[in-house]
Amino acid sequence: MRQMQGAAKKASVDAIYRQGRPDVLRLGTASRGEKGGSSPSRGRGVSIVEVDINWFSCPICFRLLSPPVFQCKRGHLACGGCRAGNCRKCKGGGKRFLARNMVVEDIISVSKFKCPHIGCHEFFSYPDLLAHRDGCHLAPCFCAEPGCNFEAPPPRLFIHLDVEHSWPAYRFTYGKDNWITWPLSKQRRLLLAVEDDCVFVLVVGALGAVTAVSVVCVRKVGGSSQPRYTAVLGASGPPLPGGAAGRTITSPMETVTSSDRPGEVAVDKLPCVLAVPSTYLMAGVDGASKEVSLMIQIKKIP
Ligand SMILES: [Zn+2]
Numbered sequence: 619m620r621q622m623q624g625a626a627k628k629a630s631v632d633a634i635y636r637q638g639r640p641d642v643l644r645l646g647t648a649s650r651g652e653k654g655g656s657s658p659s660r661g662r663g664v665s666i667v668e669v670d671i672n673w674f675s676c677p678i679c680f681r682l683l684s685p686p687v688f689q690c691k692r693g694h695l696a697c698g699g700c701r702a703g704n705c706r707k708c709k710g711g712g713k714r715f716l717a718r719n720m721v722v723e724d725i726i727s728v729s730k731f732k733c734p735h736i737g738c739h740e741f742f743s744y745p746d747l748l749a750h751r752d753g754c755h756l757a758p759c760f761c762a763e764p765g766c767n768f769e770a771p772p773p774r775l776f777i778h779l780d781v782e783h784s785w786p787a788y789r790f791t792y793g794k795d796n797w798i799t800w801p802l803s804k805q806r807r808l809l810l811a812v813e814d815d816c817v818f819v820l821v822v823g824a825l826g827a828v829t830a831v832s833v834v835c836v837r838k839v840g841g842s843s844q845p846r847y848t849a850v851l852g853a854s855g856p857p858l859p860g861g862a863a864g865r866t867i868t869s870p871m872e873t874v875t876s877s878d879r880p881g882e883v884a885v886d887k888l889p890c891v892l893a894v895p896s897t898y899l900m901a902g903v904d905g906a907s908k909e910v911s912l913m914i915q916i917k918k919i920p
Pocket residue numbers: 676677678679680681696697698699700
């Protein structure tokens with residue numbers, strides 16, 4: 619496993635933020651047979667118009683308008699769930715949302731909406747957007763280190779934790795054995811998947827008499843469209859007398875759990891860990907602290 623260096627790491631992660639603009643709604647009919655989740659192409663003979671999605675947000679609940687859509691006497695819009703209140707845009711108040719606005723409902727029903735998460739450039743029909751949004755791999759997560767309120771999509775949070783909190787950071791490839799020599803003075807390490815910029819946290823800590831190790835995926839918890847991850851954790855003991863390689867223990871993880879707060883991930887709260895006996899710990903390079911030789915393999919199951 620390769621430890622990442624500053625500029626290369628930032629360029630790699632920033633690449634996903636370069637395309638598209640935020641908060642855009644595309645109007646117009648997409649090509650026949652197009653499914654939600656892909657960028658809409660120009661339909662046959664129909665122009666695509668891009669507008670600010672805020673034009674279609676409800677001024678009362680601030681969510682995207684969804685049919686049925688109502689309007690007050692002066693034409694201000696509100697979603698069905700908010701129609702009982704008075705219009706806040708009308709000076710003097712008192713204007714109720716009494717009429718349906720079928721044109722806006724039609725526009726919404728044929729439109730593609732951009733995922734609201736920074737860095738995600740996918741467009742969806744409104745029902746598909748609701749299904750995608752919570753499971754989006756770029757939904758913001760929280761640093762949660764003591765005193766820090768930083769939040770960002772996982773690849774940005776990865777940089778933040780490395781740069782601001784000095785978490786050691788590595789790149790890895792799904793399905794391969796990755797070995798790390800880990801000084802136990804550092805509790806957590808960051809892993810960034812080469813293939814898709816998904817972020818994981820390796821965590822180590824004392825669990826009774828043993829040293830326990832586990833891994834967690836950094837992403838918003840929930841969402842039916844999220845991939846599942848499995849992992850195998852291993853540790854190698856010191857060389858045996860005579861120079862033979864040390865013994866290795868491994869532990870499979872059927873499901874890697876998720877957390878959107880990596881700064882709070884602690885090994886004693888995780889359901890599945892690799893227990894490393896004290897005989898597997900070796901003296902660190904400074905002679906004072908211990909270190910352990912660890913193997914991690916993560917698989918992605920779409
Ligand atoms: Zn509303």
